[in-house]
Amino acid sequence: MITTNSENLYNEAQKFMPGGVNSPVRACRSVGRTPLFIDKAKGSYIYDVDGNKYIDYICSWGPNILGHCREEVINAVKATCDKGLTFGACHKGEITLAKLIQKHFPSMEMLRLVNSGTEAVMSAIRAARGYTGKDKIIKFEGCYHGHSDGLLVKGGSGLLTNSIPNSAGVPKGYTDTTLLAKYNDENSVEELFNANKDEIACVIVEPCAANMGVVPPKEGFLQFLRDITKKNNALLIFDEVITGFRLSIGGAQKYYNITPDLTTLGKIVGGGMPLAVYGGKREVMECVAPLGSVYQAGTLSGNPVAVTSGIETIKILESNVSQYDVLNEKSAKIEKAMKESGLNVNRVGSIMTPFFTEKKVTDYDTAVTSNTKNFAKFFNHMQSNGIYSAPSQFEAMFVSMAHSDEDIDYTCDVIKSFKL
Structure with a gap:
Protein backbone atom coordinates (compact mmCIF):
# COMPACT_ATOMS: atom_id res chain seq x y z
CA MET A 1 0.00 0.00 0.00
CA ILE A 2 1.14 3.54 -0.77
CA THR A 3 1.25 5.63 2.43
CA THR A 4 3.15 8.70 1.22
CA ASN A 5 0.66 11.22 2.60
CA SER A 6 0.74 9.62 6.05
CA GLU A 7 4.53 9.66 6.02
CA ASN A 8 4.62 13.33 5.04
CA LEU A 9 2.14 14.26 7.76
CA TYR A 10 4.13 12.32 10.33
CA ASN A 11 7.28 14.19 9.40
CA GLU A 12 5.42 17.46 9.90
CA ALA A 13 3.79 16.31 13.15
CA GLN A 14 7.18 15.57 14.71
CA LYS A 15 7.95 19.28 14.60
CA PHE A 16 5.07 20.05 16.96
CA MET A 17 4.35 16.99 19.12
CA PRO A 18 6.68 14.65 21.06
CA GLY A 19 7.33 11.76 18.68
CA GLY A 20 4.77 13.25 16.33
CA VAL A 21 1.89 11.75 18.31
CA ASN A 22 -0.52 12.58 21.12
CA SER A 23 -0.36 9.08 22.65
CA PRO A 24 2.86 7.02 22.59
CA VAL A 25 1.66 3.70 21.15
CA ARG A 26 0.39 5.47 18.02
CA ALA A 27 3.97 6.16 16.95
CA CYS A 28 4.32 2.52 15.76
CA ARG A 29 8.04 2.51 16.55
CA SER A 30 7.97 -1.00 18.03
CA VAL A 31 6.72 -2.41 14.72
CA GLY A 32 9.11 -0.46 12.52
CA ARG A 33 6.55 1.70 10.76
CA THR A 34 5.36 5.27 10.73
CA PRO A 35 1.74 5.76 11.86
CA LEU A 36 -1.17 5.96 9.49
CA PHE A 37 -3.06 9.24 9.49
CA ILE A 38 -6.76 8.53 9.37
CA ASP A 39 -9.18 10.52 7.26
CA LYS A 40 -12.52 8.88 8.02
CA ALA A 41 -14.25 5.72 9.20
CA LYS A 42 -17.57 3.98 8.70
CA GLY A 43 -18.92 0.71 10.08
CA SER A 44 -16.06 -1.77 10.38
CA TYR A 45 -13.76 0.19 8.07
CA ILE A 46 -11.21 2.93 8.53
CA TYR A 47 -9.62 4.98 5.72
CA ASP A 48 -6.23 6.70 5.74
CA VAL A 49 -5.26 9.95 4.02
CA ASP A 50 -3.82 8.00 1.09
CA GLY A 51 -7.23 6.44 0.42
CA ASN A 52 -6.35 2.97 1.74
CA LYS A 53 -9.19 1.03 3.31
CA TYR A 54 -8.70 -1.24 6.34
CA ILE A 55 -10.86 -3.54 8.44
CA ASP A 56 -10.53 -1.94 11.86
CA TYR A 57 -9.75 -4.05 14.94
CA ILE A 58 -8.50 -1.18 17.09
CA CYS A 59 -11.98 0.37 17.28
CA SER A 60 -10.46 3.51 18.85
CA TRP A 61 -8.91 1.19 21.49
CA GLY A 62 -12.24 -0.30 22.43
CA PRO A 63 -15.12 2.20 22.52
CA ASN A 64 -16.46 1.58 19.02
CA ILE A 65 -18.29 -1.62 19.87
CA LEU A 66 -21.05 -0.57 17.43
CA GLY A 67 -18.53 0.24 14.72
CA HIS A 68 -17.80 3.71 13.37
CA CYS A 69 -20.41 6.38 12.65
CA ARG A 70 -23.47 4.50 13.88
CA ASN A 320 -30.72 -6.32 21.71
CA VAL A 321 -28.45 -7.96 24.26
CA SER A 322 -28.22 -11.07 22.07
CA GLN A 323 -25.80 -9.01 19.97
CA TYR A 324 -23.17 -9.97 22.53
CA ASP A 325 -23.58 -13.64 21.63
CA VAL A 326 -23.07 -12.84 17.94
CA LEU A 327 -20.04 -10.71 18.81
CA ASN A 328 -18.59 -13.60 20.80
CA GLU A 329 -19.10 -15.99 17.87
CA LYS A 330 -17.32 -13.65 15.46
CA SER A 331 -14.43 -13.26 17.88
CA ALA A 332 -14.20 -17.02 18.39
CA LYS A 333 -13.71 -17.49 14.63
CA ILE A 334 -10.70 -15.19 14.65
CA GLU A 335 -9.31 -16.94 17.72
CA LYS A 336 -9.70 -20.30 15.99
CA ALA A 337 -7.86 -19.04 12.90
CA MET A 338 -5.01 -17.83 15.10
CA LYS A 339 -4.74 -21.16 16.89
CA GLU A 340 -4.86 -23.09 13.62
CA SER A 341 -1.96 -20.92 12.46
CA GLY A 342 0.04 -21.89 15.52
CA LEU A 343 -0.38 -18.59 17.36
CA ASN A 344 -0.67 -18.46 21.14
CA VAL A 345 -3.82 -16.44 21.74
CA ASN A 346 -5.77 -15.26 24.79
CA ARG A 347 -9.39 -14.22 24.23
CA VAL A 348 -12.23 -13.15 26.49
CA GLY A 349 -15.42 -12.18 24.69
CA SER A 350 -14.61 -9.70 21.92
CA ILE A 351 -11.09 -8.83 23.05
CA MET A 352 -8.01 -10.91 22.26
CA THR A 353 -4.23 -10.87 21.86
CA PRO A 354 -1.91 -13.23 19.97
CA PHE A 355 1.29 -13.71 21.98
CA PHE A 356 4.54 -14.72 20.35
CA THR A 357 5.81 -16.96 23.11
CA GLU A 358 5.65 -20.68 23.84
CA LYS A 359 4.55 -19.97 27.41
CA LYS A 360 0.95 -19.82 28.54
CA VAL A 361 0.41 -16.14 29.27
CA THR A 362 -1.12 -15.75 32.72
CA ASP A 363 0.63 -12.67 34.13
CA TYR A 364 3.17 -9.90 33.53
CA ASP A 365 6.19 -12.19 33.69
CA THR A 366 4.88 -14.56 31.03
CA ALA A 367 3.55 -11.74 28.85
CA VAL A 368 6.99 -10.12 28.57
CA THR A 369 8.53 -13.37 27.28
CA SER A 370 6.84 -12.57 23.97
CA ASN A 371 9.08 -12.12 20.93
CA THR A 372 8.19 -8.57 19.91
CA LYS A 373 10.12 -8.87 16.65
CA ASN A 374 7.89 -11.75 15.58
CA PHE A 375 4.85 -9.73 16.64
CA ALA A 376 6.08 -6.87 14.44
CA LYS A 377 6.22 -9.25 11.47
CA PHE A 378 2.65 -10.34 12.19
CA PHE A 379 1.46 -6.74 12.53
CA ASN A 380 3.08 -5.71 9.25
CA HIS A 381 1.59 -8.74 7.47
CA MET A 382 -1.87 -7.80 8.72
CA GLN A 383 -1.60 -4.10 7.86
CA SER A 384 -0.17 -4.81 4.42
CA ASN A 385 -3.26 -6.91 3.77
CA GLY A 386 -5.73 -4.26 4.90
CA ILE A 387 -6.15 -5.20 8.55
CA TYR A 388 -5.83 -2.31 11.04
CA SER A 389 -4.77 -3.61 14.45
CA ALA A 390 -2.86 -2.44 17.52
CA PRO A 391 0.86 -1.77 16.81
CA SER A 392 1.92 -3.38 20.09
CA GLN A 393 2.31 -6.90 21.43
CA PHE A 394 0.81 -5.69 24.69
CA GLU A 395 -2.52 -4.33 23.50
CA ALA A 396 -5.85 -5.92 22.66
CA MET A 397 -7.59 -6.58 19.39
CA PHE A 398 -11.25 -5.48 19.48
CA VAL A 399 -14.12 -6.89 17.42
CA SER A 400 -17.19 -4.74 16.81
CA MET A 401 -20.82 -5.47 16.05
CA ALA A 402 -20.27 -3.82 12.66
CA HIS A 403 -17.83 -6.49 11.49
CA SER A 404 -19.59 -8.57 8.83
CA ASP A 405 -19.15 -12.29 8.23
CA GLU A 406 -17.18 -11.34 5.12
CA ASP A 407 -14.86 -9.14 7.23
CA ILE A 408 -14.28 -12.00 9.66
CA ASP A 409 -13.69 -14.59 6.93
CA TYR A 410 -11.20 -12.33 5.14
CA THR A 411 -9.40 -11.61 8.42
CA CYS A 412 -9.14 -15.33 9.14
CA ASP A 413 -7.68 -15.95 5.66
CA VAL A 414 -5.05 -13.24 6.18
CA ILE A 415 -4.13 -14.70 9.58
CA LYS A 416 -3.80 -18.19 8.12
CA SER A 417 -1.51 -16.89 5.38
CA PHE A 418 0.99 -15.52 7.91
CA LYS A 419 4.40 -17.19 8.04
CA LEU A 420 7.31 -16.24 10.29
Whole structure:
Protein backbone atom coordinates (compact mmCIF):
# COMPACT_ATOMS: atom_id res chain seq x y z
CA MET A 1 0.00 0.00 0.00
CA ILE A 2 1.14 3.54 -0.77
CA THR A 3 1.25 5.63 2.43
CA THR A 4 3.15 8.70 1.22
CA ASN A 5 0.66 11.22 2.60
CA SER A 6 0.74 9.62 6.05
CA GLU A 7 4.53 9.66 6.02
CA ASN A 8 4.62 13.33 5.04
CA LEU A 9 2.14 14.26 7.76
CA TYR A 10 4.13 12.32 10.33
CA ASN A 11 7.28 14.19 9.40
CA GLU A 12 5.42 17.46 9.90
CA ALA A 13 3.79 16.31 13.15
CA GLN A 14 7.18 15.57 14.71
CA LYS A 15 7.95 19.28 14.60
CA PHE A 16 5.07 20.05 16.96
CA MET A 17 4.35 16.99 19.12
CA PRO A 18 6.68 14.65 21.06
CA GLY A 19 7.33 11.76 18.68
CA GLY A 20 4.77 13.25 16.33
CA VAL A 21 1.89 11.75 18.31
CA ASN A 22 -0.52 12.58 21.12
CA SER A 23 -0.36 9.08 22.65
CA PRO A 24 2.86 7.02 22.59
CA VAL A 25 1.66 3.70 21.15
CA ARG A 26 0.39 5.47 18.02
CA ALA A 27 3.97 6.16 16.95
CA CYS A 28 4.32 2.52 15.76
CA ARG A 29 8.04 2.51 16.55
CA SER A 30 7.97 -1.00 18.03
CA VAL A 31 6.72 -2.41 14.72
CA GLY A 32 9.11 -0.46 12.52
CA ARG A 33 6.55 1.70 10.76
CA THR A 34 5.36 5.27 10.73
CA PRO A 35 1.74 5.76 11.86
CA LEU A 36 -1.17 5.96 9.49
CA PHE A 37 -3.06 9.24 9.49
CA ILE A 38 -6.76 8.53 9.37
CA ASP A 39 -9.18 10.52 7.26
CA LYS A 40 -12.52 8.88 8.02
CA ALA A 41 -14.25 5.72 9.20
CA LYS A 42 -17.57 3.98 8.70
CA GLY A 43 -18.92 0.71 10.08
CA SER A 44 -16.06 -1.77 10.38
CA TYR A 45 -13.76 0.19 8.07
CA ILE A 46 -11.21 2.93 8.53
CA TYR A 47 -9.62 4.98 5.72
CA ASP A 48 -6.23 6.70 5.74
CA VAL A 49 -5.26 9.95 4.02
CA ASP A 50 -3.82 8.00 1.09
CA GLY A 51 -7.23 6.44 0.42
CA ASN A 52 -6.35 2.97 1.74
CA LYS A 53 -9.19 1.03 3.31
CA TYR A 54 -8.70 -1.24 6.34
CA ILE A 55 -10.86 -3.54 8.44
CA ASP A 56 -10.53 -1.94 11.86
CA TYR A 57 -9.75 -4.05 14.94
CA ILE A 58 -8.50 -1.18 17.09
CA CYS A 59 -11.98 0.37 17.28
CA SER A 60 -10.46 3.51 18.85
CA TRP A 61 -8.91 1.19 21.49
CA GLY A 62 -12.24 -0.30 22.43
CA PRO A 63 -15.12 2.20 22.52
CA ASN A 64 -16.46 1.58 19.02
CA ILE A 65 -18.29 -1.62 19.87
CA LEU A 66 -21.05 -0.57 17.43
CA GLY A 67 -18.53 0.24 14.72
CA HIS A 68 -17.80 3.71 13.37
CA CYS A 69 -20.41 6.38 12.65
CA ARG A 70 -23.47 4.50 13.88
CA GLU A 71 -26.28 6.61 12.41
CA GLU A 72 -28.43 6.90 15.55
CA VAL A 73 -25.46 8.06 17.62
CA ILE A 74 -24.21 10.55 15.03
CA ASN A 75 -27.67 12.09 14.55
CA ALA A 76 -28.21 12.48 18.29
CA VAL A 77 -24.78 14.08 18.72
CA LYS A 78 -25.42 16.51 15.86
CA ALA A 79 -28.72 17.56 17.42
CA THR A 80 -27.03 18.15 20.76
CA CYS A 81 -24.29 20.22 19.12
CA ASP A 82 -26.97 22.55 17.78
CA LYS A 83 -27.89 23.35 21.40
CA GLY A 84 -24.32 24.11 22.49
CA LEU A 85 -21.04 22.24 22.96
CA THR A 86 -20.52 22.85 26.67
CA PHE A 87 -22.36 24.53 29.51
CA GLY A 88 -20.16 23.94 32.55
CA ALA A 89 -23.50 23.40 34.29
CA CYS A 90 -26.02 20.69 35.15
CA HIS A 91 -28.28 19.23 32.45
CA LYS A 92 -30.83 16.41 32.41
CA GLY A 93 -28.74 14.20 30.13
CA GLU A 94 -26.40 13.56 33.07
CA ILE A 95 -29.27 11.99 35.00
CA THR A 96 -30.39 9.92 32.02
CA LEU A 97 -26.89 8.50 31.53
CA ALA A 98 -26.44 7.86 35.26
CA LYS A 99 -29.69 5.87 35.34
CA LEU A 100 -28.65 3.81 32.31
CA ILE A 101 -25.27 3.00 33.83
CA GLN A 102 -26.70 2.09 37.22
CA LYS A 103 -29.30 -0.14 35.57
CA HIS A 104 -26.55 -2.37 34.18
CA PHE A 105 -23.98 -1.79 36.94
CA PRO A 106 -26.11 -1.94 40.11
CA SER A 107 -22.94 -1.91 42.24
CA MET A 108 -22.61 1.77 41.26
CA GLU A 109 -25.20 3.09 43.69
CA MET A 110 -23.88 6.61 43.17
CA LEU A 111 -21.53 7.82 40.44
CA ARG A 112 -19.67 10.81 39.07
CA LEU A 113 -19.04 11.62 35.38
CA VAL A 114 -15.51 12.65 34.39
CA ASN A 115 -13.55 13.00 31.15
CA SER A 116 -11.07 10.12 30.90
CA GLY A 117 -10.23 6.73 32.31
CA THR A 118 -7.14 8.18 33.96
CA GLU A 119 -9.27 10.75 35.75
CA ALA A 120 -11.85 8.15 36.79
CA VAL A 121 -9.23 5.85 38.33
CA MET A 122 -7.37 8.69 40.05
CA SER A 123 -10.65 9.89 41.58
CA ALA A 124 -11.82 6.41 42.63
CA ILE A 125 -8.56 5.78 44.48
CA ARG A 126 -8.80 9.17 46.20
CA ALA A 127 -12.34 8.30 47.29
CA ALA A 128 -11.17 4.93 48.61
CA ARG A 129 -8.40 6.58 50.63
CA GLY A 130 -10.75 9.26 51.92
CA TYR A 131 -13.38 6.74 52.97
CA THR A 132 -11.02 4.28 54.67
CA GLY A 133 -8.58 6.80 56.10
CA LYS A 134 -5.72 4.64 54.79
CA ASP A 135 -3.00 5.56 52.31
CA LYS A 136 -1.64 2.40 50.72
CA ILE A 137 -3.07 0.72 47.63
CA ILE A 138 -2.36 -2.55 45.85
CA LYS A 139 -2.09 -2.72 42.08
CA PHE A 140 -0.89 -5.51 39.82
CA GLU A 141 2.15 -5.75 37.57
CA GLY A 142 1.15 -5.19 33.95
CA CYS A 143 -2.22 -3.64 34.74
CA TYR A 144 -2.51 -0.11 33.38
CA HIS A 145 -4.80 2.35 35.14
CA GLY A 146 -3.97 5.55 33.34
CA HIS A 147 -1.03 7.92 33.66
CA SER A 148 -1.59 9.48 37.08
CA ASP A 149 1.63 9.64 39.09
CA GLY A 150 0.92 7.06 41.78
CA LEU A 151 0.00 4.34 39.30
CA LEU A 152 2.94 4.47 36.89
CA VAL A 153 4.64 1.48 38.48
CA LYS A 154 5.08 -1.55 36.22
CA GLY A 155 2.03 -0.55 34.23
CA GLY A 156 1.02 -2.07 30.92
CA SER A 157 -0.04 -0.54 27.61
CA GLY A 158 2.45 1.99 26.20
CA LEU A 159 4.80 1.56 29.15
CA LEU A 160 5.43 -2.02 28.08
CA THR A 161 5.46 -1.24 24.37
CA ASN A 162 8.16 1.38 24.78
CA SER A 163 10.09 -0.47 27.52
CA ILE A 164 9.37 2.15 30.18
CA PRO A 165 8.89 0.28 33.49
CA ASN A 166 8.15 3.54 35.32
CA SER A 167 7.98 7.16 34.28
CA ALA A 168 10.47 9.97 34.67
CA GLY A 169 9.03 13.03 36.36
CA VAL A 170 7.24 11.08 39.10
CA PRO A 171 8.65 11.86 42.56
CA LYS A 172 9.41 8.80 44.67
CA GLY A 173 6.92 9.91 47.30
CA TYR A 174 4.04 9.52 44.84
CA THR A 175 4.63 5.78 44.50
CA ASP A 176 5.75 4.93 48.05
CA THR A 177 2.19 4.01 48.94
CA THR A 178 1.64 1.89 45.80
CA LEU A 179 2.22 -1.79 46.54
CA LEU A 180 2.81 -4.21 43.67
CA ALA A 181 1.27 -7.67 43.49
CA LYS A 182 1.42 -10.27 40.74
CA TYR A 183 -1.73 -10.72 38.67
CA ASN A 184 -3.32 -14.14 39.20
CA ASP A 185 -1.05 -14.76 42.22
CA GLU A 186 -3.05 -14.93 45.44
CA ASN A 187 0.01 -15.41 47.65
CA SER A 188 1.55 -12.12 46.52
CA VAL A 189 -1.61 -10.26 47.56
CA GLU A 190 -1.86 -12.03 50.88
CA GLU A 191 1.78 -11.25 51.68
CA LEU A 192 1.18 -7.54 51.09
CA PHE A 193 -1.85 -7.48 53.38
CA ASN A 194 0.08 -9.32 56.10
CA ALA A 195 3.03 -6.95 55.82
CA ASN A 196 0.84 -3.82 55.85
CA LYS A 197 -1.77 -4.52 58.50
CA ASP A 198 -4.62 -2.00 58.54
CA GLU A 199 -2.78 0.28 56.09
CA ILE A 200 -4.30 -0.73 52.74
CA ALA A 201 -7.17 1.38 51.44
CA CYS A 202 -7.95 -0.61 48.31
CA VAL A 203 -6.98 -3.16 45.71
CA ILE A 204 -7.39 -1.97 42.13
CA VAL A 205 -7.44 -4.49 39.30
CA GLU A 206 -8.43 -4.91 35.71
CA PRO A 207 -10.86 -7.82 36.26
CA CYS A 208 -9.71 -9.10 32.89
CA ALA A 209 -6.31 -7.60 32.16
CA ALA A 210 -6.08 -6.02 28.70
CA ASN A 211 -3.02 -3.77 28.87
CA MET A 212 -0.28 -6.40 28.94
CA GLY A 213 -2.22 -8.05 26.19
CA VAL A 214 -5.42 -9.85 27.14
CA VAL A 215 -4.83 -11.95 30.27
CA PRO A 216 -7.95 -13.42 31.88
CA PRO A 217 -8.24 -13.97 35.64
CA LYS A 218 -7.67 -17.53 36.72
CA GLU A 219 -10.64 -19.30 38.27
CA GLY A 220 -11.28 -18.04 41.78
CA PHE A 221 -8.84 -15.11 41.61
CA LEU A 222 -11.45 -12.33 41.56
CA GLN A 223 -13.44 -14.02 44.35
CA PHE A 224 -10.23 -14.21 46.38
CA LEU A 225 -9.75 -10.45 45.92
CA ARG A 226 -13.34 -9.86 46.99
CA ASP A 227 -12.87 -11.97 50.12
CA ILE A 228 -9.48 -10.64 51.23
CA THR A 229 -10.48 -6.98 50.84
CA LYS A 230 -13.59 -7.54 52.94
CA LYS A 231 -11.55 -9.37 55.56
CA ASN A 232 -9.11 -6.46 55.80
CA ASN A 233 -11.63 -3.59 55.61
CA ALA A 234 -10.22 -2.48 52.26
CA LEU A 235 -12.16 -1.62 49.12
CA LEU A 236 -12.07 -3.56 45.86
CA ILE A 237 -11.94 -1.39 42.73
CA PHE A 238 -12.64 -2.87 39.30
CA ASP A 239 -11.05 -0.85 36.52
CA GLU A 240 -13.56 -1.56 33.77
CA VAL A 241 -12.47 1.22 31.43
CA ILE A 242 -11.98 -1.47 28.77
CA THR A 243 -14.25 -4.31 29.92
CA GLY A 244 -17.27 -2.19 30.87
CA PHE A 245 -20.16 -2.74 28.42
CA ARG A 246 -17.78 -4.89 26.33
CA LEU A 247 -17.57 -8.29 28.00
CA SER A 248 -21.29 -8.03 28.69
CA ILE A 249 -23.93 -5.36 29.07
CA GLY A 250 -22.91 -5.36 32.75
CA GLY A 251 -19.19 -5.54 32.13
CA ALA A 252 -16.73 -7.92 33.74
CA GLN A 253 -18.49 -7.82 37.10
CA LYS A 254 -21.55 -9.37 35.54
CA TYR A 255 -19.48 -11.68 33.30
CA TYR A 256 -17.58 -13.06 36.31
CA ASN A 257 -20.37 -12.50 38.88
CA ILE A 258 -18.21 -10.52 41.33
CA THR A 259 -19.37 -7.25 42.93
CA PRO A 260 -16.69 -4.61 43.61
CA ASP A 261 -17.00 -1.65 45.96
CA LEU A 262 -15.99 0.89 43.31
CA THR A 263 -15.94 0.73 39.50
CA THR A 264 -14.34 2.88 36.83
CA LEU A 265 -15.80 2.98 33.32
CA GLY A 266 -14.64 4.64 30.12
CA LYS A 267 -14.39 3.89 26.39
CA ILE A 268 -17.86 2.54 25.48
CA VAL A 269 -19.67 4.52 28.19
CA GLY A 270 -19.00 7.66 26.15
CA GLY A 271 -19.74 6.04 22.81
CA GLY A 272 -16.38 7.20 21.45
CA MET A 273 -16.45 10.67 23.02
CA PRO A 274 -14.18 11.76 25.91
CA LEU A 275 -16.19 10.57 28.91
CA ALA A 276 -15.61 8.26 31.85
CA VAL A 277 -17.27 7.40 35.15
CA TYR A 278 -16.38 6.30 38.64
CA GLY A 279 -18.84 5.16 41.25
CA GLY A 280 -19.83 2.52 43.74
CA LYS A 281 -21.28 2.15 47.21
CA ARG A 282 -23.33 5.14 48.27
CA GLU A 283 -21.51 5.46 51.60
CA VAL A 284 -18.18 5.71 49.78
CA MET A 285 -19.33 8.15 47.11
CA GLU A 286 -20.96 10.38 49.72
CA CYS A 287 -17.40 11.19 50.83
CA VAL A 288 -16.94 13.08 47.55
CA ALA A 289 -17.45 16.88 47.45
CA PRO A 290 -19.79 18.63 47.88
CA LEU A 291 -21.16 15.99 50.30
CA GLY A 292 -17.80 15.05 51.76
CA SER A 293 -14.16 16.07 52.06
CA VAL A 294 -12.76 14.17 49.04
CA TYR A 295 -12.35 16.85 46.40
CA GLN A 296 -12.77 16.22 42.68
CA ALA A 297 -14.08 18.58 40.02
CA GLY A 298 -14.08 19.20 36.27
CA THR A 299 -15.39 21.97 34.03
CA LEU A 300 -16.12 19.57 31.17
CA SER A 301 -17.38 16.69 33.35
CA GLY A 302 -20.79 15.60 32.06
CA ASN A 303 -20.23 17.40 28.76
CA PRO A 304 -23.62 17.33 26.96
CA VAL A 305 -22.23 16.12 23.62
CA ALA A 306 -20.27 13.24 25.19
CA VAL A 307 -23.21 12.34 27.42
CA THR A 308 -25.54 12.13 24.41
CA SER A 309 -23.13 9.82 22.63
CA GLY A 310 -23.00 7.56 25.68
CA ILE A 311 -26.77 7.49 26.12
CA GLU A 312 -27.44 6.52 22.51
CA THR A 313 -24.72 3.86 22.50
CA ILE A 314 -25.97 2.17 25.66
CA LYS A 315 -29.58 2.31 24.45
CA ILE A 316 -28.57 0.46 21.27
CA LEU A 317 -26.64 -2.14 23.27
CA GLU A 318 -29.51 -2.82 25.65
CA SER A 319 -32.09 -2.96 22.85
CA ASN A 320 -30.72 -6.32 21.71
CA VAL A 321 -28.45 -7.96 24.26
CA SER A 322 -28.22 -11.07 22.07
CA GLN A 323 -25.80 -9.01 19.97
CA TYR A 324 -23.17 -9.97 22.53
CA ASP A 325 -23.58 -13.64 21.63
CA VAL A 326 -23.07 -12.84 17.94
CA LEU A 327 -20.04 -10.71 18.81
CA ASN A 328 -18.59 -13.60 20.80
CA GLU A 329 -19.10 -15.99 17.87
CA LYS A 330 -17.32 -13.65 15.46
CA SER A 331 -14.43 -13.26 17.88
CA ALA A 332 -14.20 -17.02 18.39
CA LYS A 333 -13.71 -17.49 14.63
CA ILE A 334 -10.70 -15.19 14.65
CA GLU A 335 -9.31 -16.94 17.72
CA LYS A 336 -9.70 -20.30 15.99
CA ALA A 337 -7.86 -19.04 12.90
CA MET A 338 -5.01 -17.83 15.10
CA LYS A 339 -4.74 -21.16 16.89
CA GLU A 340 -4.86 -23.09 13.62
CA SER A 341 -1.96 -20.92 12.46
CA GLY A 342 0.04 -21.89 15.52
CA LEU A 343 -0.38 -18.59 17.36
CA ASN A 344 -0.67 -18.46 21.14
CA VAL A 345 -3.82 -16.44 21.74
CA ASN A 346 -5.77 -15.26 24.79
CA ARG A 347 -9.39 -14.22 24.23
CA VAL A 348 -12.23 -13.15 26.49
CA GLY A 349 -15.42 -12.18 24.69
CA SER A 350 -14.61 -9.70 21.92
CA ILE A 351 -11.09 -8.83 23.05
CA MET A 352 -8.01 -10.91 22.26
CA THR A 353 -4.23 -10.87 21.86
CA PRO A 354 -1.91 -13.23 19.97
CA PHE A 355 1.29 -13.71 21.98
CA PHE A 356 4.54 -14.72 20.35
CA THR A 357 5.81 -16.96 23.11
CA GLU A 358 5.65 -20.68 23.84
CA LYS A 359 4.55 -19.97 27.41
CA LYS A 360 0.95 -19.82 28.54
CA VAL A 361 0.41 -16.14 29.27
CA THR A 362 -1.12 -15.75 32.72
CA ASP A 363 0.63 -12.67 34.13
CA TYR A 364 3.17 -9.90 33.53
CA ASP A 365 6.19 -12.19 33.69
CA THR A 366 4.88 -14.56 31.03
CA ALA A 367 3.55 -11.74 28.85
CA VAL A 368 6.99 -10.12 28.57
CA THR A 369 8.53 -13.37 27.28
CA SER A 370 6.84 -12.57 23.97
CA ASN A 371 9.08 -12.12 20.93
CA THR A 372 8.19 -8.57 19.91
CA LYS A 373 10.12 -8.87 16.65
CA ASN A 374 7.89 -11.75 15.58
CA PHE A 375 4.85 -9.73 16.64
CA ALA A 376 6.08 -6.87 14.44
CA LYS A 377 6.22 -9.25 11.47
CA PHE A 378 2.65 -10.34 12.19
CA PHE A 379 1.46 -6.74 12.53
CA ASN A 380 3.08 -5.71 9.25
CA HIS A 381 1.59 -8.74 7.47
CA MET A 382 -1.87 -7.80 8.72
CA GLN A 383 -1.60 -4.10 7.86
CA SER A 384 -0.17 -4.81 4.42
CA ASN A 385 -3.26 -6.91 3.77
CA GLY A 386 -5.73 -4.26 4.90
CA ILE A 387 -6.15 -5.20 8.55
CA TYR A 388 -5.83 -2.31 11.04
CA SER A 389 -4.77 -3.61 14.45
CA ALA A 390 -2.86 -2.44 17.52
CA PRO A 391 0.86 -1.77 16.81
CA SER A 392 1.92 -3.38 20.09
CA GLN A 393 2.31 -6.90 21.43
CA PHE A 394 0.81 -5.69 24.69
CA GLU A 395 -2.52 -4.33 23.50
CA ALA A 396 -5.85 -5.92 22.66
CA MET A 397 -7.59 -6.58 19.39
CA PHE A 398 -11.25 -5.48 19.48
CA VAL A 399 -14.12 -6.89 17.42
CA SER A 400 -17.19 -4.74 16.81
CA MET A 401 -20.82 -5.47 16.05
CA ALA A 402 -20.27 -3.82 12.66
CA HIS A 403 -17.83 -6.49 11.49
CA SER A 404 -19.59 -8.57 8.83
CA ASP A 405 -19.15 -12.29 8.23
CA GLU A 406 -17.18 -11.34 5.12
CA ASP A 407 -14.86 -9.14 7.23
CA ILE A 408 -14.28 -12.00 9.66
CA ASP A 409 -13.69 -14.59 6.93
CA TYR A 410 -11.20 -12.33 5.14
CA THR A 411 -9.40 -11.61 8.42
CA CYS A 412 -9.14 -15.33 9.14
CA ASP A 413 -7.68 -15.95 5.66
CA VAL A 414 -5.05 -13.24 6.18
CA ILE A 415 -4.13 -14.70 9.58
CA LYS A 416 -3.80 -18.19 8.12
CA SER A 417 -1.51 -16.89 5.38
CA PHE A 418 0.99 -15.52 7.91
CA LYS A 419 4.40 -17.19 8.04
CA LEU A 420 7.31 -16.24 10.29
